[in-house]
Amino acid sequence: MRVTIDGTKDVRIETGPLGEAKLVNLSENGVFLKTLSSFPEGSALPLTISLPDGGQHAVTGRVVRQDVDRGGVGVEFQALDDESRLSLLQFMSDYVAIRDLTELKLRYPFLRTDEMVLFTDSVNIESLMREAFRRKVEVAAVPARSGNPRS
Numbered sequence: 243m244r245v246t247i248d249g250t251k252d253v254r255i256e257t258g259p260l261g262e263a264k265l266v267n268l269s270e271n272g273v274f275l276k277t278l279s280s281f282p283e284g285s286a287l288p289l290t291i292s293l294p295d296g297g298q299h300a301v302t303g304r305v306v307r308q309d310v311d312r313g314g315v316g317v318e319f320q321a322l323d324d325e326s327r328l329s330l331l332q333f334m335s336d337y338v339a340i341r342d343l344t345e346l347k348l349r350y351p352f353l354r355t356d357e358m359v360l361f362t363d364s365v366n367i368e369s370l371m372r373e374a375f376r377r378k379v380e381v382a383a384v385p386a387r388s389g390n391p392r393s
Contacts, residue, residue, distance in 0.1 A: 245269070245334045253333070258288040266314060270331055272303065276314040281305045287317055291326075293333050299326035 246267045247253060255263045255275060263275040273289075281287060282305065289301045303317040322330075374381045 245337055247337070252294040252337075254292040256290040256292075264314075266312070268330065268334060270319075270327055270334075272306070272316060272318040274309075274312075274314055274316050276312070280308070281315050283308060286320070289317070291330070293329060295329070295333075297329050299329060301326065 247265050253265050253268070255265050255273065257263050257275070257277060263277040266274040266276055285305050287303045287305055289303050291299045291301060293299070299322075301319050302321040304320050305315050306318045307316040308314075309316070371381065
């Protein structure tokens with residue numbers, strides 16, 4: 243999963259002694275950063291990722307590409323503990339889900355998004371669908387990739 247971060251101030255990236263960098267996108271394997279400093283390909287880059295929940299995650303990365311046109315570098319995570327990886331995945335999932343609800347509200351103004359529940363876990367989805375089937379209740383589901391509702 244890769245998430246494009248559109249100018250949010252929720253996530254901060256510190257690049258060691260060189261200071262803060264602007265996060266362009268984030269994945270579980272790396273980031274693309276806009277920086278004032280140039281880092282040669284192959285160089286090690288210590289990162290501290292601060293998430294909105296207050297958690298700070300120290301990550302060792304390696305510059306895998308420079309993008310002169312976009313003024314940034316692609317960094318692959320080299321060392322990332324499981325807890326940090328899970329925190330990043332949770333943030334990306336929440337970030338996408340919130341944005342998806344906003345887009346749904348714009349496309350379908352009659353939807354009551356405050357009563358919607360977002361599930362990403364297949365076990366929860368299957369449980370919800372089984373319960374709806376048992377009760378003979380109609381459920382409208384909006385698959386994340388298509389954005390088109392299905393009953």
